[in-house]
Amino acid sequence: MNEFELIARYFTRPPAAGSLVVAGVGDDCALLDLGERQLAVTTDLLLEGRHFARGADPEALGHKVLAVNLSDLAAAGSTPRCFFLALALPAADADWLAAFSRGLLALADRHGCTLAGGDTTRAPLIDTRPGPLTVCITALGEVPRGAAHTRAGARSGDDLYVSGALGDAALALAMRAGTCALDFVDAAAVQARLDRPEPRVALGIALRGVATSCMDVSDGLLGDLAHICARSQVGAVVSWSTVPRSPALQRQPVEAQQRCALAGGDDYELLFTAAPAARRRVLAAAREAGVAVSRIGSMVDGHAVQVTDEHGRALATPFAAYDHFAPPPAP
Amino acid sequence: MNEFELIARYFTRPPAAGSLVVAGVGDDCALLDLGERQLAVTTDLLLEGRHFARGADPEALGHKVLAVNLSDLAAAGSTPRCFFLALALPAADADWLAAFSRGLLALADRHGCTLAGGDTTRAPLIDTRPGPLTVCITALGEVPRGAAHTRAGARSGDDLYVSGALGDAALALAMRAGTCALDFVDAAAVQARLDRPEPRVALGIALRGVATSCMDVSDGLLGDLAHICARSQVGAVVSWSTVPRSPALQRQPVEAQQRCALAGGDDYELLFTAAPAARRRVLAAAREAGVAVSRIGSMVDGHAVQVTDEHGRALATPFAAYDHFAPPPAP
Numbered sequence: 230m231n232e233f234e235l236i237a238r239y240f241t242r243p244p245a246a247g248s249l250v251v252a253g254v255g256d257d258c259a260l261l262d263l264g265e266r267q268l269a270v271t272t273d274l275l276l277e278g279r280h281f282a283r284g285a286d287p288e289a290l291g292h293k294v295l296a297v298n299l300s301d302l303a304a305a306g307s308t309p310r311c312f313f314l315a316l317a318l319p320a321a322d323a324d325w326l327a328a329f330s331r332g333l334l335a336l337a338d339r340h341g342c343t344l345a346g347g348d349t350t351r352a353p354l355i356d357t358r359p360g361p362l363t364v365c366i367t368a369l370g371e372v373p374r375g376a377a378h379t380r381a382g383a384r385s386g387d388d389l390y391v392s393g394a395l396g397d398a399a400l401a402l403a404m405r406a407g408t409c410a411l412d413f414v415d416a417a418a419v420q421a422r423l424d425r426p427e428p429r430v431a432l433g434i435a436l437r438g439v440a441t442s443c444m445d446v447s448d449g450l451l452g453d454l455a456h457i458c459a460r461s462q463v464g465a466v467v468s469w470s471t472v473p474r475s476p477a478l479q480r481q482p483v484e485a486q487q488r489c490a491l492a493g494g495d496d497y498e499l500l501f502t503a504a505p506a507a508r509r510r511v512l513a514a515a516r517e518a519g520v521a522v523s524r525i526g527s528m529v530d531g532h533a534v535q536v537t538d539e540h541g542r543a544l545a546t547p548f549a550a551y552d553h554f555a556p557p558p559a560p
Numbered sequence: 561m562n563e564f565e566l567i568a569r570y571f572t573r574p575p576a577a578g579s580l581v582v583a584g585v586g587d588d589c590a591l592l593d594l595g596e597r598q599l600a601v602t603t604d605l606l607l608e609g610r611h612f613a614r615g616a617d618p619e620a621l622g623h624k625v626l627a628v629n630l631s632d633l634a635a636a637g638s639t640p641r642c643f644f645l646a647l648a649l650p651a652a653d654a655d656w657l658a659a660f661s662r663g664l665l666a667l668a669d670r671h672g673c674t675l676a677g678g679d680t681t682r683a684p685l686i687d688t689r690p691g692p693l694t695v696c697i698t699a700l701g702e703v704p705r706g707a708a709h710t711r712a713g714a715r716s717g718d719d720l721y722v723s724g725a726l727g728d729a730a731l732a733l734a735m736r737a738g739t740c741a742l743d744f745v746d747a748a749a750v751q752a753r754l755d756r757p758e759p760r761v762a763l764g765i766a767l768r769g770v771a772t773s774c775m776d777v778s779d780g781l782l783g784d785l786a787h788i789c790a791r792s793q794v795g796a797v798v799s800w801s802t803v804p805r806s807p808a809l810q811r812q813p814v815e816a817q818q819r820c821a822l823a824g825g826d827d828y829e830l831l832f833t834a835a836p837a838a839r840r841r842v843l844a845a846a847r848e849a850g851v852a853v854s855r856i857g858s859m860v861d862g863h864a865v866q867v868t869d870e871h872g873r874a875l876a877t878p879f880a881a882y883d884h885f886a887p888p889p890a891p
């Protein structure tokens with residue numbers, strides 16, 4: 230069983246009577262009903278050695294751990310309100326904490342998102358080595374009743390969109406792993422995308438009442454799109470030539486472009502659907518939010534995700550969503 | 561700097577304008593204002609090798625990780641509504657997950673608290689050994705506007721109370737560490753208190769409008785009481801002979817009794833204050849909740865916490881709150 234099947238098997242339950250939960254496990258956020266307003270809530274656990282490298286710059290890390298949560302709130306179309314921070318630290322290092330909190334709170338301040346509480350502990354020793362630096366953030370956003378996006382509303386015939394550009398974070402990771410070479414300017418550009426992703430909060434809000442489904446791309450476009458398809462019970466066709474890629478990524482071999490942009494992960498862009506009649510409103514939302522949006526395909530009957538070349542022929546796409554428990558892919 | 565000073569220094573900020581946060585860092589729960597209702601929110605990070613032993617029984621662990629959060633919700637006087645679960649697992653072990661979710665969801669069901677979302681990942685390797693099993697839970701409870709308990713409302717002259725009995729969990733830990741011996745019956749009793757604490761949810765709710773301050777005892781009575789004193793700007797005098805101890809603990813030497821009951825931690829009982837005029841209402845709340853409550857002292861002018869013997873003489877109490885970053889105490 231993979232990660233998603235494990236969660237579904239052991240932890241998916243119907244909400245208890247009288248609970249506030251209208252939508253739970255299976256979306257970027259859970260949705261809590263509090264009368265005229267609803268709360269979107271998300272939680273992310275980030276571990277040194279898995280989600281970020283040992284010795285990662287603490288200020289960038291502070292930014293990123295909150296950014297990935299704000300990206301989930303953006304996917305739900307909610308306005309960030311507050312967050313909770315749980316930290317396990319290998320040591321009580323004041324310099325590290327000062328830089329981490331600087332990066333964290335600068336992003337929080339920009340989005341008016343208050344650090345409301347948390348928990349701090351020391352990472353245990355594994356043999357004689359300290360356990361991994363661990364950060365768990367739970368973030369809450371507010372959304373008017375009924376206005377939240379989920380993954381479940383896409384309809385056959387809807388357009389499929391993605392914000393920004395895809396694949397840069399994966400390219401930066403490949404570069405750091407030494408499997409590709411970039412010039413200085415490209416390297417700086419893609420590393421910024423990996424280390425300091427910009428959550429698409431304004432776009433998520435602007436798409437209220439426009440998008441029929443929405444999620445953030447964190448595990449790779451095709452795998453994440455499969456979640457929208459499964460929840461919405463539709464298929465999707467993605468036109469490869471329209472998938473937005475940065476100049477840096479476009480300078481890479483086409484195979485690397487496809488791997489990074491279709492299955493790279495860590496993009497934190499919004500993937501959403503809207504009716505063809507709403508094209509003008511989608512563009513207006515993108516303009517309002519100051520974020521580029523690309524129409525990359527459409528939703529179709531069925532349940533499969535297909536990628537086509539410029540002649541409409543199916544591309545072979547051996548890329549799946551990132552599964553934390555799967556064996557590593559063959560090189 | 562200790563854990564509390566680190567948090568205060570780098571992470572305590574006033575709430576952003578328009579945020580929902582009425583009370584943040586420094587109480588068991590943060591309090592969010594949503595019109596006529598308020599939400600109490602708490603987050604706890606629990607790590608194998610620090611908060612629980614490697615190889616801990618997964619069903620008991622599932623119970624405990626939620627119980628410690630429900631205890632925080634109880635301290636605020638809130639009704640548990642839902643929670644979020646983030647897990648880092650050394651492996652995707654279906655048997656372990658089945659038992660863990662059984663313990664977790666049985667307690668959740670008893671309190672009508674819905675698992676609303678979460679995050680699952682694989683613990684990274686530290687050299688060749690898997691990193692620690694890590695559980696982060698964020699729990700949300702509901703409380704009528706203005707009815708939540710905080711640590712800040714105790715007044716000089718108030719009575720000081722604690723629920724249940726203190727020190728059993730610490731005694732169980734000492735037994736497992738081999739520093740004391742218990743007979744079979746006592747061992748079973750104190751281990752149950754350590755492994756399956758019962759959050760005092762009904763008592764917390766029954767004390768709405770009665771308690772002037774409230775928190776849960778998780779780091780040891782005296783250290784936790786010092787938090788009430790600091791937040792309320794009062795002192796406290798605890799009468800040692802009235803501190804409730806189980807029969808098992810009372811069979812231990814008096815020094816062990818004091819260490820366990822005054823500074824043991826992991827008790828998950830409610831520590832609260834109320835006006836002397838409210839004594840009958842406190843007893844009624846305890847009866848309603850089906851939980852014993854003991855009056856163990858009173859709040860006084862000043863800021864010090866003192867423990868007295870049955871003659872009113874000050875006891876030497878070298879016990880402080882558990883500090884995750886402090887050097888281990890001398891044996």
